[in-house]
Amino acid sequence: MPELPEVEVLARYLDRVLPGRTVRRLMVHRPRVCRPTSVSAMETALTGTRFLKVTRRGKYLLFTLQRRKSGEVRLLLGHLGMAGRLYLLPPKAASPKHASVEMELDRGRLVLEDPRYFGRVTLDVAPLRRLGPEPLEAEFGVARLAEALGRSRKPVKVRLLDQSALAGVGNIYASEALFRARVSPQRPADQLSVAEVVRLRQALRAVLRAAIAWGSTVPLHWRGRSRRRGQLFYYGLAPGVPDVYEERLRVYDREGEPCPRCAQPICRIEQAGRSTYYCPACQR
DNA sequence: CACCATGTTCCTTG
DNA sequence: CCAAGGAACATGGT
Numbered sequence: 001m002p003e004l005p006e007v008e009v010l011a012r013y014l015d016r017v018l019p020g021r022t023v024r025r026l027m028v029h030r031p032r033v034c035r036p037t038s039v040s041a042m043e044t045a046l047t048g049t050r051f052l053k054v055t056r057r058g059k060y061l062l063f064t065l066q067r068r069k070s071g072e073v074r075l076l077l078g079h080l081g082m083a084g085r086l087y088l089l090p091p092k093a094a095s096p097k098h099a100s101v102e103m104e105l106d107r108g109r110l111v112l113e114d115p116r117y118f119g120r121v122t123l124d125v126a127p128l129r130r131l132g133p134e135p136l137e138a139e140f141g142v143a144r145l146a147e148a149l150g151r152s153r154k155p156v157k158v159r160l161l162d163q164s165a166l167a168g169v170g171n172i173y174a175s176e177a178l179f180r181a182r183v184s185p186q187r188p189a190d191q192l193s194v195a196e197v198v199r200l201r202q203a204l205r206a207v208l209r210a211a212i213a214w215g216s217t218v219p220l221h222w223r224g225r226s227r228r229r230g231q232l233f234y235y236g237l238a239p240g241v242p243d244v245y246e247e248r249l250r251v252y253d254r255e256g257e258p259c260p261r262c263a264q265p266i267c268r269i270e271q272a273g274r275s276t277y278y279c280p281a282c283q284r
Numbered sequence: 285c286a287c288c289a290t291g292t293t294c295c296t297t298g
Numbered sequence: 299c300c301a302a303g304g305a306a307c308a309t310g311g312t
Binding site: 272 | 308
């Protein structure tokens with residue numbers, strides 16, 4: 001689920017629903033998700049604060065909260081890891097099996113459901129300083145991408161996954177962007193031509209923007225009632241709804257299928273311990 | 285049982 | 299300094 005577009009879609013949704021609501025109680029089922037912040041520090045810092053806004057940086061959710069009396073503002077970081085989902089539940093609904101953190105609000109509960117427990121909810125904002133530029137910002141020109149790539153001889157696919165070089169690109173969209181740019185994932189990052197960097201920048205932005213426009217690659221499903229009354233909540237895939245997740249991806253998880261451009265079979269290789277999908281004929 | 289999985293960090297080896 | 303590899307985190311799907 002969660003790369004830049006999915007986190008962006010979720011942040012936009014939460015920013016419509018959370019501002020103004022108060023954290024009544026924090027329930028940390030897995031203390032690890034807060035590290036290095038302690039559970040008690042989290043409780044002290046968050047209980048009684050109000051959401052001001054929800055934004056995104058890389059794959060992180062940024063929750064800005066304010067304490068009413070003092071006006072003190074704090075930042076809470078959320079990360080969905082590999083499989084995390086964040087959504088609102090009605091006040092009395094049962095906790096999901098793998099809820100790692102729940103926040104009881106004035107109406108309902110904000111739940112991080114995360115079967116693999118790789119997700120984070122923490123007051124430690126240090127990870128933000130290590131992030132590279134945002135690929136969708138206007139300032140992210142060819143020069144910025146060239147700068148991110150030019151300092152590394154690693155394969156360009158591996159470099160794209162480095163969050164300190166470029167923020168928000170994960171394993172799916174790295175493959176997809178390289179395919180659109182017709183650049184081989186195995187090319188050393190610092191050896192792309194200017195024309196290739198131009199294509200890759202355009203491809204990255206197109207792929208990410210398309211996924212956001214779609215509503216994320218994994219279709220978001222909304223349960224509950226009226227959107228206007230804030231009853232709506234993100235719940236992932238609804239039962240019986242076909243998973244159109246993969247239909248939009250051109251190469252990811254399509255080993256052996258015909259390339260949509262030249263019909264040669266898509267290849268899967270392993271890079272830095274992770275799968276890369278590409279067309280050896282189109283991408284050089 | 286085996287192998288794979290949308291992420292990040294830390295550690296070792298060269 | 300860099301690159302590359304592995305392990306750890308923990309669970310579920312095929």
